[in-house]
Amino acid sequence: MAVHQAATSHNGRLPFYAGQFTLFFLAFIAGLALSRLLYEGFFPQLLWLARPLVALPFAALTAYAVWLVWLKWARQLPPLAFSSLLLNLLWLFNPAVDLAGSRLIFAATVWLTAVFIWTQINTDERRWGKWGGWLLVMVALLPVYLFTMSASVGAADTFEFQVVTPQLGIVHPTGYPLYLLLGKLFTLLPVGTLAWRLNLASAVYALAAMSMLYFLIQRMLRHPLPAILGTAVTGLSLTFWSQAIIAEVYALHALIVMVALYLMAKIGDWKLEIKDWRLRVPPPHPITPSPVHVYALAFTLGLGMANHLTTLLLLPSAFLTILFTARPTRLTTHHASRITDNELWITDYRFWLKTAVAFLLPLLLYAYLPLRWQAVNGEAMGLARFVDWVVGGRFQGALQLRAWLDDPVRYQIVGRLFLENWGWWGLALAGLGLVVMVWRQWQTAVILLLTWFAYTFYALNYTVPDLAVFVIPAQLVGGVWWAVGLWAGLALVQDVARREHWPDVAPLALTFALIPALTMTVNHWAKNDQSGENPLEQWGRAVLALPLAEGAAILADSEKIAPLLYLQVAEGLRPDLDISVWPDEAAYRTQVDGRLAQNQAVYLARYLPGLQGIYHLRSLGPLTEVSTSPMTQLPNPSAVPGQVYPITPLPHSQFGPLTLLAYSLEPMAAGDEGNTAVTLYWQAAQAVDEVLHVYVRVVGGEGDGRATHSQHPANNFYPTNAWRPGEIVADYHLLPRPVITHDGALTYQVAIAPPFTPANQLAWQDVTTMEVTATENTAALPSRLLRAQIGGYLVNGADFPAKIRSQTRLPLLLTGFGSENPGLQFKLQPVSSPIGQITEFSPPPPVPPAHIWYENLNSDLPAGLYNLIASYEAQHEADCGHGRCLAPASYCGWMSPAQTGCVVGQVEISGVALPDTAVNYADQIALLDITTSGPALSPGGVLQVQLNWLALANMNQDYTLFLQVVDAQDRIVGQVDSWPVQGTHPTSGWQPGQTIPDSYTIPLSQEMAPGAYRLLVGWYLLGDGRRLPVLDGEGTAVEDKLIVPNLFVPG
Known part of the structure; x- marks a missing residue:
């Protein structure tokens, strides 16, 4: 890239001044970017930097300083060497707040400018x-x-x-x-x-x-x-x-x-x-x-x-x-x-x-x-x-x-x-x-x-x-x-x-x-960012702090083994424990049988089916203890090392055929501080003939009753029809901690009912009540960053679903600085409707104390895309005049004009969200269509399955797909368990609205008798085996799998 000197003749004055203007303009953009970075990074301390009256002079002074430096020490550099500062326009006027992205782009523009200058010099x-x-x-x-x-x-x-x-x-x-x-x-x-x-x-x-x-x-x-x-x-x-x-x-x-x-x-x-x-x-x-x-x-x-x-x-x-x-x-x-x-x-x-x-x-x-x-194994290799x-x-089979x-x-x-x-x-x-x-x-x-x-x-x-x-x-x-x-x-x-x-346009072109x-x-x-706290390590510390039996074995899955073994080796926690992972369910079952036969205590940190009716199962926190003998007495907390939360006996609490003897409550779960853990101690005096789920929820705080949890007892391991009469079963549940916006009480309720019972048909009973204060706020960091002044309130984040069903409530969580003043209002407004402008100027308010707001909005609106608007409505006569009340100005971000309200985000309200033939898995994944090579099956052959998925929401977990071919007695004759697209496209990487074609070849057993067969299609989490429920058109769980009938082996 050649260096061009500015001409001083009359004919050269225009390029000279054009060059200086170019430099000033590019530096001015950098100054604007710097003002926004400071405003958003130090919110709410630098509120004035969001206002044009301050941001524009700040940018001008920054540009002037750069221009002076250029005049004094770098006039040989062409102004276009600073072209990369234009890249700040990629984010500068985007209303979305992205702290990492904006900082990265700004740093990249400075770095590129240094590169261009260095190559010029x-x-x-x-x-x-x-x-x-x-x-x-x-x-x-x-x-x-x-x-x-x-x-x-x-x-x-x-x-x-x-x-x-x-x-x-x-x-x-x-x-x-x-x-x-x-x-x-x-x-x-x-x-x-x-x-x-x-x-x-x-x-x-x-x-x-x-x-x-x-x-x-x-x-x-x-x-x-x-x-x-x-x-x-x-x-x-x-x-x-x-x-x-x-x-x-x-x-x-x-x-x-x-x-x-x-x-x-x-x-x-x-x-x-x-x-x-x-x-x-x-x-x-x-x-x-x-x-x-x-x-x-x-x-x-x-x-x-x-x-x-x-x-x-x-x-x-x-x-x-x-x-x-x-x-x-x-x-x-x-x-x-x-x-x-x-x-x-x-x-x-x-x-x-x-x-x-x-x-x-x-x-x-x-x-x-x-x-x-x-040296490691004590034997020759x-x-x-x-x-x-x-x-x-062992990997040769993967090379095809x-x-x-x-x-x-x-x-x-x-x-x-x-x-x-x-x-x-x-x-x-x-x-x-x-x-x-x-x-x-x-x-x-x-x-x-x-x-x-x-x-x-x-x-x-x-x-x-x-x-x-x-x-x-x-x-x-x-x-x-x-x-x-x-x-x-x-x-x-x-x-x-x-x-x-x-002139030399190389920097601009680049x-x-x-x-x-x-x-x-x-x-x-x-x-790629992995700089945050690792929840798995926190979980591992909590597990190793449990009162586990000396010399016990923990059989973990490939995810849970990591924090347990690392903490044992790196920090020396519980060196007596035998922590291991095994390749398949058959190997785990062999380990369980062999270790219990040697009288070694066994705990599972993974889902392993088929143990009920053979062994006695019970929770110890998130682990499941497998035992050859039932628990017949409640644990004595004073005799159990490491028992922090007391076991509280209950008076006679009957839930149908089950009796709730006691509970232990962890308001802040040791393994997951964003959740509450409760362990229930059940007993059945007589054998239970039916399969019953335990339903748990928290009532009180905000989001009343929304934290409903349902599963088999003992970490989803131990169906009630496998219990022995008189056996005590410890049953651990992890619940999202409710948002607390004011002093009050939280009530923990329990119900017993068959699987897929609608919540409004459950017979809830109170187990315990806990007094809480607003200072015990437990809300997680919001998923959407905001930098807005709404009246006298300062909002820095929001959390709400991007898609809901019509006539359901929209839970909205806002974090920021303010009070419980009821003047903060929320509404859903079609995206085509404008937001009112205000000509009055209001200075930034003083920074109030931190606060959290929670609302449940009514979504009884036609299907479509809506803006979620937060505004401040006048509540006092002093704010009113001439028959109307003035709405204090809202400033919705950097360089935002005064408005009557701020767009917190967009929400899609779905009428018929999916085609009639689609299958909805927990409003997260939809199966649009499925085709098979059937219906006729051949013993020892294969069944080809083609599926088309639709991502309905962002997922932070990787679900495993299962495809099972079963006979009339539900015996599996063909099975595939895999992440989508041959394991290369996990669900945590799916984007809402994205369609994913997915094909599988299911090998079939040689021993298939003539008769009718079915294909089962579902999703589950490998860690606990919990399946995504299949929802009907009203959003009610009706199954945990799709059943594709009419497959057969000819007679």
Whole structure:
């Protein structure tokens, strides 16, 4: 980008003043953005910054300060170097409050301005190899990784690495010895939690990988600007970012891949000449590669094999690089000496012998496995087990080499992964970069394309849920293409600018080109941010504080095992407990039977069906105790260590065939402070013939009666018809804590009834009443951020459903600063109806005490989209005159004019929300249609099922879909349990209104007698087995599954 001096002649005055105006305008936008950031970030202390009379002068003073600095020290810089400040317009006038997104965009504009200025100042091409560009990349990525990194235990493989690495233990195949040994060094750091240190290790690997990507792109294009931008965009892509902040092997794998590609670039002398489009030969003095580079490449690939076996997929690219170096091409025949030298050392057998040694030497790291296996397990690993562990034998079934031919859905899945990371614009730039590389240096293009294809083809055939991480090397290649495409496009723009005698528009062009990448980065932040508190760790601490039997076993699922085992290893909590996870229900059942036979106490932290009638079950907090003997007496709290909340006996409390003997109430549940926990102690004098659910709710506070909870007793494990006469059953329930806006009382009520009994038909009985005060507010943080002044009230957040049924109540929670003054009013108003404006000016009020408001609004309105309006209505005669009452002004956000009310959000009221044929699962998921390959079934065959889902709401949990083929006696003859779309599209990632096609193949049993069969379709949470109920048109639960009849096996 050339530097343009301002002319001082009469003919040059216009460009000179235009440039100064441009600079002032761009800095003014930055000043406006800064004023909004300060207003929203320090709300409600800086209320004046929301008013135009203050915000505009503040922005002008900011722009003036920038202009003065430019005049004094930086007049050689073209004003368009500050073009990136325009990107603040992406959020500046958007009324929605997004603190993380706005801060990220503002920081990005400042960073991009620094990048443009740095590349303007460093005009000496001999200085491109300096470290300034690399430092700018680190400044962009390091804070993002640190701010979004968790200090707590992760899930799945992450938790395993966080637990095993400090002990130098054995992790799942393929063993990952390099990762474990390097990770051990990070565990020795004297700062942070153990989990944070290992998460930090991944961030270090990721930053090192991005450093190699930066140097690779800079080497190819010989300019830092595309290298800086390409590396930053790649480092902030969705999948790579997600792996840079958790303890996993894929950031280290990315580093290995990037080192290998950089060495290939050294060997193959990868350089692209883009500025001169007519150049058809490589640079005149190519670098003759040294055999040392090949040895280093072989060593790197061997080292990568000790971390992740997919490093093998780089071998074809490595061999091709050496082949291109050894063989002359049409464009390199005049470099005879180079060709001769290369052929000499490549045809020497000693070269290949040294290369093989360099590759095999790092594989000795796998000796870690048998050595540590002996130390950890007290037995020899054995050759067969060692080989199976290293090659990942247990995962071989997931590699279906014909999937790319037989399963077209695989292309949709893999294509979605690239689209999620780059977007259409990013993929277009990468495509342009590939075309340019094929045109300018086809050998390099072929090598990179081969690398991309190898990992993409592998993903097409590897059928696992966490597929995205296996495509990271292909995404890194895409980052190279993206940078080349961006630089090629910029070269075309600059070529046009020179012909038209325009000023240097490169920063402006790059600013517009980066808009899609920046908006995607904002979305990626919301998806990847793990900096908040981990509720699972809080749950784990509460569980390990329970009065568990000495030396007991806790059999947990893959989610609950993480906090329990981590806290036991990292913090030494309850080292006597045997905490484990097992692969399937059969293995869990074997463990239960075997441990109870040895008189070991067993607690379940997962759902395991089929225990009722065989064992006695009861709750111990969120755990379920499995016992061979029933409880016949209430626990004595004084004799139970760790019993904090008393067990309160009750007078005769009869609920049909059941008697409620006592209860224990935790107003703030130890495992989830946003909920209340209550344990009920039931007894049945006689055998109970029917299945009864326990219904629990809280009456009082706000949202009266809305916290209704229904399940089988004992954590949904122990149906009443399995109880023994006289047995006492402890029954744990977790209820949302009600919102408390004023002093009063909360009453806990219980009812007993069959499943799916409507709430208005339940016979509720009071169990206990608890006095509460408004200072005990327990409302969770609102999901919608607001920064509004409504009359004298200051509102900073709201929480309400985005979609409700007609003629149902709309629960609305507002948080902020104010009082219980009834002047705060709410209403639903069609989105087409305007909000009244007020010409009177009212200054910001003094900041009142914090307060929470709760309302239940009537939604008896026609179906449609409505604005939820909050306003202040005058309540005193002093506010009234001339026969009408004046509404105090409302200021609904930054730079908002005075209005009669503020839009809190939008609500959709549905009449007939779904087609008549749709199936509604708890107003969260709808099944639009289902088709099968039936109705005739073949024993030993398969049933093909195609479903189309519709997301009705945002879901913060991942539900598991079950498909069961059952006979007339409800015996299962075929079953599939999976997350949607082959496990790659969990429900927590669904957006309301999104449709999700989903197909399954259900294998059928060989032993299917002729007769009628049915298909059952439903959703459940893996942690507790709780199913999503099927609702009728009135919103009443009628079933917990869809039944598809009329399947049969011919006679």
